[in-house]
Amino acid sequence: MDKIQQLADYIDHSNSIIAMTGAGISVASGGVTYGQMIFSRRSGMRRSGDSASSYLPTYLENMFSYQPSFAHYALADLEAKGKLIGIITTNVDCMHTIAGSKNVAEIQGSLQVNCCANCGCHYDGYEIWKQEGLPKCEACGGEILPWPLYSHISLWDADVRKARTWIAKADLILVIGTNGYFGNSYWNNRRGDAVIVQINPGHTGFDSIANLNIREGSDDVFKKLKELRAGNA
Numbered sequence: 001m002d003k004i005q006q007l008a009d010y011i012d013h014s015n016s017i018i019a020m021t022g023a024g025i026s027v028a029s030g031g032v033t034y035g036q037m038i039f040s041r042r043s044g045m046r047r048s049g050d051s052a053s054s055y056l057p058t059y060l061e062n063m064f065s066y067q068p069s070f071a072h073y074a075l076a077d078l079e080a081k082g083k084l085i086g087i088i089t090t091n092v093d094c095m096h097t098i099a100g101s102k103n104v105a106e107i108q109g110s111l112q113v114n115c116c117a118n119c120g121c122h123y124d125g126y127e128i129w130k131q132e133g134l135p136k137c138e139a140c141g142g143e144i145l146p147w148p149l150y151s152h153i154s155l156w157d158a159d160v161r162k163a164r165t166w167i168a169k170a171d172l173i174l175v176i177g178t179n180g181y182f183g184n185s186y187w188n189n190r191r192g193d194a195v196i197v198q199i200n201p202g203h204t205g206f207d208s209i210a211n212l213n214i215r216e217g218s219d220d221v222f223k224k225l226k227e228l229r230a231g232n233a
Helices: 002-012 023-029 034-045 056-064 070-080 095-099 126-130 157-169 218-232
Strands: 017-021 084-089 104-106 114-116 144-146 172-176 195-199 212-214
Touching: 002 195, 002 212, 002 218, 017 070, 017 157, 023 070, 023 095, 023 218, 070 084, 070 095, 070 218, 084 157, 104 157
Parallel strands: 017 084, 017 172, 084 104, 172 195, 195 212
Antiparallel strands: 114 144
């Protein structure tokens, strides 16, 4: 509980928090993580020229059959209270948005960034995937794909720019369930005096630079934080 108290103190004394999240924050939600998605792709579920119908159902089930985790909602609550200025994530599952977060930089894109593979027309927003069957382009009838598919998993530049802006302002950086993959696109823009807290049951490259390492899952940490605050009320 001492580390949870430290986390609470850091949050209370910070004015501009950002969270960096990866697959670890979505594990408690169930479904398929981004790493499993990549494995499926490399295993042949999605080869060049294949129909997206063999690839997307797994993601759609992940988005709409599961709910955001406790940690997703906790971050949305920090944003609503004016403490959290943004979330930088490599996740494509839209769980931060579904949980209510407004300022989310999905640096690898997500199922909210969609494009016709034939004519390039954009259809943004995850609601398009709630319809029955895979969506088709209204302009040409082509197949609509989310950014991780039609981009071959490159970075989404607009959100990388957001990430750089937010991390330059942050006095507290919460590193949650991520190994920092693609962090080199924005990490060097951080403030030199920013406090870094890592929440991750495993070891990562952040271990040696974090001011505080909490070796637990994010849901457990944020539930304990809530209990601590309730006990101090």
